[in-house]
Amino acid sequence: xxxxxxxxxxxxxxxxxxxxxxxxxxFDVPAGEIVVLLGPSGCGKTTxxxxxxxxxxxxxxxxxxxxxxxxEPKRGLLVSPRERDIGMVFQSYAVWPHMTVRQNVAYPLKYxxxxxxxxxTARVNDTLELVGLGEYAERPVxxxxxxxxxxxxxxxxxxxxxxxxxxxxxxxxxxxxLRIRLRDELRRILKATGMxxxxxxxxxxxAVVLGDRIGVMKDGKLLQMAPPGEIYNRPADSFVANxxxxxxxxxxxxxxxxxxxxxxxxxxxGRIEAWTPQSLNAGDKARVALRAENVRLGERGAANVFSGxxxxxxxxxxxxxxxxxxxxxRLEALELGTAARHDQDREVAITLPPDTCWAYxxxxxxxx
Amino acid sequence: xxxxxxxRWGTPLWVxxxxxxLAFLVIYPLMMLVFGALSDSNPVVDxxxxxxPSLHHFLEVVGNExxxxxxxxxxxxxxxxxxxxxxxxxxxxxxxxxTNTPFKRFIAGASMIPLxxxxxxxxxxxxxxxxxxxGLINTVFKWIGIDFRVDFYSMAGLIIVFGIYYAPYVYMxxxxxxxxxxxxxxxxxxxxxxxxxxxxxxxTFPLIAPxxxxxxxxxxxxxxxxxxxxxxxxxxxxxxxLTTYIFKLTAWSPPLYNTAAAVAILLMIVTAILVWAxxxxxxxxxxxxxxxxxxxxxxxxxxxxxWFTFGLAVVYLFVVVVLPTLALVIAAFRKFLFIKxxxxxxxMRAYGWSHFNQVFDNPLTMLSIxxxxxVGVITALIGGTLAFxxxxxxxRTHVPGRKAIxxxxxxxxxxxxxxxxxxxxxxxxxxPGGLYGTIWILALAFVARFIPDTVKSLSTSFMQIHKxxxxxxxxxxxxxxxxxxxIVLPLARPGVVASMTLLFVLAIRELGSSLFLYTSDTTxxxxxxxxxxxxxxVGKTAAFSLVQTAILAVLLGLTNWLxxxxxxxxxxxx
Numbered sequence: 001x002x003x004x005x006x007x008x009x010x011x012x013x014x015x016x017x018x019x020x021x022x023x024x025x026x027f028d029v030p031a032g033e034i035v036v037l038l039g040p041s042g043c044g045k046t047t048x049x050x051x052x053x054x055x056x057x058x059x060x061x062x063x064x065x066x067x068x069x070x071x072e073p074k075r076g077l078l079v080s081p082r083e084r085d086i087g088m089v090f091q092s093y094a095v096w097p098h099m100t101v102r103q104n105v106a107y108p109l110k111y112x113x114x115x116x117x118x119x120x121t122a123r124v125n126d127t128l129e130l131v132g133l134g135e136y137a138e139r140p141v142x143x144x145x146x147x148x149x150x151x152x153x154x155x156x157x158x159x160x161x162x163x164x165x166x167x168x169x170x171x172x173x174x175x176x177x178l179r180i181r182l183r184d185e186l187r188r189i190l191k192a193t194g195m196x197x198x199x200x201x202x203x204x205x206x207a208v209v210l211g212d213r214i215g216v217m218k219d220g221k222l223l224q225m226a227p228p229g230e231i232y233n234r235p236a237d238s239f240v241a242n243x244x245x246x247x248x249x250x251x252x253x254x255x256x257x258x259x260x261x262x263x264x265x266x267x268x269x270g271r272i273e274a275w276t277p278q279s280l281n282a283g284d285k286a287r288v289a290l291r292a293e294n295v296r297l298g299e300r301g302a303a304n305v306f307s308g309x310x311x312x313x314x315x316x317x318x319x320x321x322x323x324x325x326x327x328x329x330r331l332e333a334l335e336l337g338t339a340a341r342h343d344q345d346r347e348v349a350i351t352l353p354p355d356t357c358w359a360y361x362x363x364x365x366x367x368x
Numbered sequence: 369x370x371x372x373x374x375x376r377w378g379t380p381l382w383v384x385x386x387x388x389x390l391a392f393l394v395i396y397p398l399m400m401l402v403f404g405a406l407s408d409s410n411p412v413v414d415x416x417x418x419x420x421p422s423l424h425h426f427l428e429v430v431g432n433e434x435x436x437x438x439x440x441x442x443x444x445x446x447x448x449x450x451x452x453x454x455x456x457x458x459x460x461x462x463x464x465x466x467t468n469t470p471f472k473r474f475i476a477g478a479s480m481i482p483l484x485x486x487x488x489x490x491x492x493x494x495x496x497x498x499x500x501x502x503g504l505i506n507t508v509f510k511w512i513g514i515d516f517r518v519d520f521y522s523m524a525g526l527i528i529v530f531g532i533y534y535a536p537y538v539y540m541x542x543x544x545x546x547x548x549x550x551x552x553x554x555x556x557x558x559x560x561x562x563x564x565x566x567x568x569x570x571x572t573f574p575l576i577a578p579x580x581x582x583x584x585x586x587x588x589x590x591x592x593x594x595x596x597x598x599x600x601x602x603x604x605x606x607x608x609x610l611t612t613y614i615f616k617l618t619a620w621s622p623p624l625y626n627t628a629a630a631v632a633i634l635l636m637i638v639t640a641i642l643v644w645a646x647x648x649x650x651x652x653x654x655x656x657x658x659x660x661x662x663x664x665x666x667x668x669x670x671x672x673x674x675w676f677t678f679g680l681a682v683v684y685l686f687v688v689v690v691l692p693t694l695a696l697v698i699a700a701f702r703k704f705l706f707i708k709x710x711x712x713x714x715x716m717r718a719y720g721w722s723h724f725n726q727v728f729d730n731p732l733t734m735l736s737i738x739x740x741x742x743v744g745v746i747t748a749l750i751g752g753t754l755a756f757x758x759x760x761x762x763x764r765t766h767v768p769g770r771k772a773i774x775x776x777x778x779x780x781x782x783x784x785x786x787x788x789x790x791x792x793x794x795x796x797x798x799x800p801g802g803l804y805g806t807i808w809i810l811a812l813a814f815v816a817r818f819i820p821d822t823v824k825s826l827s828t829s830f831m832q833i834h835k836x837x838x839x840x841x842x843x844x845x846x847x848x849x850x851x852x853x854x855i856v857l858p859l860a861r862p863g864v865v866a867s868m869t870l871l872f873v874l875a876i877r878e879l880g881s882s883l884f885l886y887t888s889d890t891t892x893x894x895x896x897x898x899x900x901x902x903x904x905x906v907g908k909t910a911a912f913s914l915v916q917t918a919i920l921a922v923l924l925g926l927t928n929w930l931x932x933x934x935x936x937x938x939x940x941x942x
Binding site: 053055080081082083084086087088090091092094095096097098107108111112113153156157160166 | 550552553555556557558559560561562563566570571574575577
């Protein structure tokens with residue numbers, strides 16, 4: 001039976017005095033859910049995962065798996081990895097090259113104190129069938145391809161039905177095509193088994209497909225934990241917005257705010273209406289983030305209509321990217337389709353739908 | 369096209385010259401050894417008229433009971449020694465690479481010291497420590513009333529001394545394998561529910577099995593070719609191994625050179641098979657490097673147990689470095705080795721320089737030091753130059769015949785030093801006006817013996833010089849020779865200096881091949897030390913051991929400093 005993971009105020013310092021690698025991270029994973037930790041390298045996502053596995057020893061906070069506390073440094077409590085009833089899939093596969101596929105998968109059943117017994121052969125066969133390696137059981141693992149090795153690793157971590165499955169960038173050593181195939185299959189397998197999962201990646205596409213919820217991390221802190229749709233449409237801060245692809249930034253000053261709506265003065269370009277998760281005050285410096293996909297060129301909508309000039313056009317076949325000048329600031333716009341409709345060095349109408357413009361406090365002006 | 373005629377002849381001439389030099393250094397002595405083993409005459413001395421080769425003679429020697437005994441003694445001593453070396457080397461590599469044992473950098477460095485100790489010095493030190501009657505350890509046991517006595521003049525003694533001194537060979541292989549192993553392979557096992565102990569024996573050790581095997585084969589081969597340790601510890605108990613037996617045959621009166629040659633061939637065959645097996649393992653696909661990525665190795669937090677592992681390391685270093693050194697110092701400075709009780713040990717009146725005075729009163733002492741240095745320098749210069757020529761030709765050109773050069777220069781890997789000595793003796797003893805009786809025969813034998821190591825260490829530095837650097841010089845209009853002189857040699861200088869240094873050090877501590885090639889005028893330190901030991905004067909032996917060790921240490925430091933200077937010099941240039 002899978003159970004929840006609870007992390008409270010997790011902290012990990014590798015040496016006293018340096019910035020903690022994980023800094024006050026808290027979140028829950030309800031049973032049966034897959035949570036993805038997303039962030040650039042060095043953000044602390046892997047360290048968090050390894051703390052849950054027990055391979056790193058946290059310096060603060062509490063981790064519970066099921067209803068059992070497995071790590072709480074304040075009380076000197078630390079359960080060893082082998083007694084946490086977890087499964088783990090590593091980036092480098094970590095399948096044992098001196099064993100066959102079957103020996104790899106049977107290994108946990110042979111050496112676990114609990115969960116052993118039963119018909120090992122049958123359980124191994126079932127699990128190999130589940131990951132699509134039914135016919136490879138007797139092969140030496142070194143004869144397999146990278147994708148197949150990762151399936152072996154997955155089977156090895158599923159075979160004993162652990163309470164919690166940890167996946168540490170399991171797809172990033174695979175080539176692009178295989179990565180996409182295995183990604184979709186991974187979701188199918190995890191959902192078929194009803195596993196509770198914690199998945200770490202730096203790839204947004206993976207995070208969106210696999211995660212029931214996504215947690216974005218930066219500098220050891222968890223910035224936002226929400227379902228994929230919310231991360232993509234309501235990013236909680238400018239880093240999340242930028243990391244998930246909202247690369248356009250317009251700088252301005254807050255004129256007024258009412259609830260989650262703000263009016264920003266962009267200077268020469270005029271005013272813009274935007275959504276904001278922050279309590280901006282009039283007069284604050286602000287940055288408005290938006291996706292290139294959400295810039296409507298040549299359209300006059302109901303609100304946020306501007307006039308700009310196409311500086312550069314980059315035709316890419318399936319889409320066209322435009323660099324547009326907007327009142328002295330630059331904006332990137334993306335137009336789908338094989339025909340480019342706007343010419344270089346022409347004035348063009350631009351609509352920026354208010355729901356897709358997100359205003360955040362400009363860090364340069366932030367004094368809190 | 370104005371191809372200059374000398375150019376066209378240059379390459380084949382060069383290749384032929386290298387092949388002839390190598391044939392002269394390696395093939396000719398080996399052929400003579402084989403001839404010797406297959407007959408009961410020496411074709412050089414007796415003329416080819418009397419030479420009737422047949423397997424009969426060789427088979428007779430191989431069927432001899434004494435040869436069997438020496439053979440099985442050698443297998444037992446080296447086999448036992450290897451098992452012990454694996455246990456020590458593997459534990460050490462695990463302690464140093466995988467645990468948080470305190471001072472592990474120091475432990476790693478210090479545990480390499482045994483590699484530099486000449487085997488005979490080690491043997492002498494342990495005979496002073498653990499000979500059955502007068503051994504210092506037994507004396508101490510008597511003081512404190514323990515009834516137990518150790519006896520290293522035995523198979524057990526040989527095994528222990530072999531094991532503790534050649535553990536670093538195993539360590540070198542297993543430590544780098546552990547270092548290069550993907551830590552998640554072990555983490556996966558731990559997460560799967562296996563205990564640390566289970567993980568060690570089902571994942572870690574099986575994964576580095578190739579390294580363990582390669583390291584133990586190497587240490588076995590090295591032990592098999594060692595003369596000093598069995599000469600010091602086996603001889604008093606009449607335990608002969610192959611090396612000591614071969615020497616005994618040549619010291620017979622009249623010397624049984626043909627029999628010695630046959631036994632030497634036997635030793636060479638065994639060595640060659642093992643070296644071949646070891647090379648196969650090393651070139652085969654190694655498990656541990658499958659991931660081919662740099663890792664920060666896992667460090668196991670041992671808690672309070674880390675002081676236990678630290679203690680183990682200290683005990684090892686004490687046994688292998690401190691104890692023998694102490695024994696040599698006491699024996700060298702004490703006028704009489706008999707020590708009545710603890711007070712007598714610290715009675716300063718019993719100490720003095722008398723043994724050193726005796727050693728240096730012997731004119732042979734200075735002569736041997738002088739000879740050793742001369743042989744070392746000659747070996748380093750000739751060997752270094754030859755290795756450079758071979759290394760360049762094999763690695764940097766596509767001339768026909770380079771494969772043959774490569775093969776010829778690799779053969780000596782499989783020939784123990786003692787066998788090289790017998791072969792050179794056999795090949796040169798009868799030649800009138802020849803090399804026998806000069807220090808040149810020693811130097812040539814050393815060059816032949818160590819050419820594979822020298823070429824290998826030089827080749828590494830060649831590989832670091834990009835081929836384009838040379839091609840650029842050619843484009844600039846330089847010729848081949850001038851390119852080598854102006855581009856390759858300056859860039860490879862640290863490698864060349866390091867290789868010559870290595871050769872020099874190897875040459876001055878070589879005993880096995882010297883034994884057969886010295887004469888009273890050309891005696892070297894290692895041989896003279898054996899003379900002192902067999903003469904039975906423990907004090908003089910210990911004193912000269914210390915002198916030899918001190919000279920070796922000074923030279924090692926000096927050459928190390930020299931090659932470091934060379935490396936820095938080239939860093940400035942490059």
